[in-house]
Amino acid sequence: MIRNIGALLVKGVRPRDIFMQHMAKYDSPTKGKDGTSHFGDLDDLHIVSPISMLGDLIPVMTGVAMAGRYLGQKIVTMTWIGDGGSSTGVFHEGLNFAAAQKAPFVLILENNLWAYSTPVRKQVPLENLADRAKAYGIDSYIVDGNDVVAVYSTAKEAVERARAGEGPILIEAKSFRRQGHAQHDAAEYVPKEMRAYWEAREPARSLRKISGQRKVARCQGQERDRGEDQHAARRGARFCGEFADASGRVCGDRRLLHRRRLPQDPREVGAADCGSDAAKIERHGSMDGSRIWIRQRLRGRERADSFGDTPPAAHSSAGEAKSANGSKPGAKAAVKSGGKKAAKAGAASSSRKARR
Amino acid sequence: MAALRMARRSLFSKPSSRPCSRRWSATPAVVLIGEDVGVYGGAFKTSEGLLERFGWERVIDAPISESAIIGAACGMSYCGLRPICEMQFIDFIVCAFNQITNFVAKGHYLWNAPAPMVIRGPSGGGVHGGPFHSANPEMYFVHTPGLKVIYPSTPYDAKGLLKAAVRDNNPVLFFEHKFLYRRIKGEVPSGDYTVPIGKAVVRREGKHLTILSYAAMMHTSLEAAEALAQEGIEAEVIDLRTPVAAG
Numbered sequence: 001m002i003r004n005i006g007a008l009l010v011k012g013v014r015p016r017d018i019f020m021q022h023m024a025k026y027d028s029p030t031k032g033k034d035g036t037s038h039f040g041d042l043d044d045l046h047i048v049s050p051i052s053m054l055g056d057l058i059p060v061m062t063g064v065a066m067a068g069r070y071l072g073q074k075i076v077t078m079t080w081i082g083d084g085g086s087s088t089g090v091f092h093e094g095l096n097f098a099a100a101q102k103a104p105f106v107l108i109l110e111n112n113l114w115a116y117s118t119p120v121r122k123q124v125p126l127e128n129l130a131d132r133a134k135a136y137g138i139d140s141y142i143v144d145g146n147d148v149v150a151v152y153s154t155a156k157e158a159v160e161r162a163r164a165g166e167g168p169i170l171i172e173a174k175s176f177r178r179q180g181h182a183q184h185d186a187a188e189y190v191p192k193e194m195r196a197y198w199e200a201r202e203p204a205r206s207l208r209k210i211s212g213q214r215k216v217a218r219c220q221g222q223e224r225d226r227g228e229d230q231h232a233a234r235r236g237a238r239f240c241g242e243f244a245d246a247s248g249r250v251c252g253d254r255r256l257l258h259r260r261r262l263p264q265d266p267r268e269v270g271a272a273d274c275g276s277d278a279a280k281i282e283r284h285g286s287m288d289g290s291r292i293w294i295r296q297r298l299r300g301r302e303r304a305d306s307f308g309d310t311p312p313a314a315h316s317s318a319g320e321a322k323s324a325n326g327s328k329p330g331a332k333a334a335v336k337s338g339g340k341k342a343a344k345a346g347a348a349s350s351s352r353k354a355r356r
Numbered sequence: 357m358a359a360l361r362m363a364r365r366s367l368f369s370k371p372s373s374r375p376c377s378r379r380w381s382a383t384p385a386v387v388l389i390g391e392d393v394g395v396y397g398g399a400f401k402t403s404e405g406l407l408e409r410f411g412w413e414r415v416i417d418a419p420i421s422e423s424a425i426i427g428a429a430c431g432m433s434y435c436g437l438r439p440i441c442e443m444q445f446i447d448f449i450v451c452a453f454n455q456i457t458n459f460v461a462k463g464h465y466l467w468n469a470p471a472p473m474v475i476r477g478p479s480g481g482g483v484h485g486g487p488f489h490s491a492n493p494e495m496y497f498v499h500t501p502g503l504k505v506i507y508p509s510t511p512y513d514a515k516g517l518l519k520a521a522v523r524d525n526n527p528v529l530f531f532e533h534k535f536l537y538r539r540i541k542g543e544v545p546s547g548d549y550t551v552p553i554g555k556a557v558v559r560r561e562g563k564h565l566t567i568l569s570y571a572a573m574m575h576t577s578l579e580a581a582e583a584l585a586q587e588g589i590e591a592e593v594i595d596l597r598t599p600v601a602a603g
Contacts, residue, residue, distance in 0.1 A: 029467065030466050030467055033465070033466055034466060038466060038467070039466070039467045040467050040469060042434055042469055048431070048434060048469075049463065049466065049467045049469065051458050051459050051462070052458075053454050053458055053459075056423075056427060056454065056455055056458070056459050058427070059421075059423060059424040059425075059426070059427025059428050059430075059431070059455070060427045060428070060430050060431040060434075060459065061431060062424070062427065062428050062431060063427060063428030063429060063430060063431025063432045063433075063434075063435075063439075064431035064432070064434060064435055065431075066416075066428060066431070066432060067431060067432040067434075067435035067436075067437050068435065070387070070413050070414075070432075070437070071435065071436075071437075077431075089423065090423045090424070090427065090454075090455070093419075093421035093422075093423045093424040093427075094421075094423070094424050094427060094428075096419060096421065096424070097418065097419055097421055097424035097425075097428060100419055101416075
């Protein structure tokens with residue numbers, strides 16, 4: 001799903017930035033050029049910005065995954081799509097390409113039953129959208145999108161499998177969109193019975209119900225993060241309330257000011273960092289020996305080195321040790337994606353059930 | 357001029373691959389991605405032999421999914437690679453129009469993410485291609501902020517501008533007129549050189565009128581100027597080379 005604020009928070013975006021962004025302030029990540037979560041951070045947080053056109057991130061994240069593999073890093077990329085977005089052409093092009101390349105890529109399909117006002121049954125003649133994975137020869141999971149523990153465990157397993165080289169994996173999280181498509185949409189087209197059914201399965205409440213039990217021990221990290229997020233969100237709200245007015249909307253000269261201040265303005269960066277005087281690398285086909293060079297040379301800093309959640313594949317022992325850590329951000333992001341209790345917790349694997 | 361004296365004559369179609377191959381020996385950041393670019397060497401053989409030389413990791417045969425090609429290349433460029441995507445015929449670039457104009461072109465403006473990628477392909481008519489294999493769609497992209505568009509007319513410019521495009525930190529569209537592929541010959545220095553993006557060149561001096569042109573029509577314009585000269589009218593011919601360079 002695009003504009004997944006939950007995933008942004010888990011990956012480390014400051015709530016302050018999100019508030020500023022949504023108010024289109026000059027001090028926001030896009031310097032007031034957009035008013036929704038269309039921003040990213042390649043260097044530190046490893047987030048690629050979405051765009052409004054649905055599905056376009058799927059081939060892009062496939063490319064990021066391929067580049068990570070090419071550069072010898074054991075990264076996994078993850079993005080989201082909704083039930084509506086899964087009908088776009090680029091969804092299929094991207095997923096097919098990822099499957100053909102066996103890219104380490106996890107796609108979470110949040111089936112919240114509504115694409116704006118169109119119910120999923122009118123969009124797709126499938127009971128389970130995860131069935132689309134079969135067409136591309138990749139594995140898929142169906143998970144109760146409102147069950148935090150199930151989503152976390154499933155996403156964790158999928159990330160680990162993708163990292164192990166099993167190719168892309170599709171997770172269908174069955175959920176429900178509680179609000180309208182946007183502020184103006186009262187969502188009166190949603191049947192009352194459906195709403196009542198899902199409201200009774202609100203994920204935060206379900207999580208609180210079991211939070212005292214040992215079962216959820218594996219998710220303590222999430223709970224802590226959640227508390228921190230809420231705390232940070234409150235602080236962020238205070239911050240915005242107090243200081244947002246000091247950061248004016250962008251207009252006229254301020255925009256130009258920002259343009260001049262872009263640290264990566266290509267006119268300043270120049271092309272010399274890819275010059276012909278570079279050291280010659282032998283055996284470039286297998287990429288042996290070229291990784292270090294490419295990390296050091298490109299962009300003049302170690303961007304490629306730090307793109308993923310884990311260290312480069314070259315340090316295999318370290319990579320193994322950190323793999324549990326490494327899969328966390330993605331999995332935690334998956335937790336955030338839940339909306340409501342889902343119909344079927346069905347097809348998740350036995351190991352996941354064991355964890356539960 | 358010394359370089360030119362040393363130069364060998366070369367077919368127009370060759371520079372597309374040559375700068376890549378020379379460049380690649382020193383720069384593993386450059387990867388090629390497109391339909392039939394690997395085993396077959398490209399529909400116009402512009403990447404012939406590159407797969408054997410550089411391996412499947414750097415010469416990637418893609419499915420017939422233009423959006424996926426552009427998207428994946430964009431993702432690679434975010435990681436620091438410098439991908440070159442080939443559209444088998446540039447007509448098919450419109451299948452990826454959304455990906456190019458909304459994702460690739462706006463990324464740097466919106467969230468400061470440079471996408472140093474090149475999208476190239478054979479364009480133009482005159483070779484019995486019909487309505488879907490002869491287009492010149494460069495103007496769609498000239499009118500899209502965030503892209504640079506290159507359309508060379510000589511082998512020398514083709515090599516120099518392609519090198520400049522690969523080294524540029526912006527997304528660059530590189531059109532190759534296929535009417536010129538096997539018709540125009542010119543001298544190409546074997547060394548490393550670039551032609552600056554955004555500099556036009558005067559192909560013919562003249563004082564009575566100016567003809568602005570680029571790509572295959574530049575050669576037609578030169579012929580027209582010669583015809584005019586016989587009537588006593590001296591036409592200046594300017595080759596734009598890069599229809600837009602603002603980025």
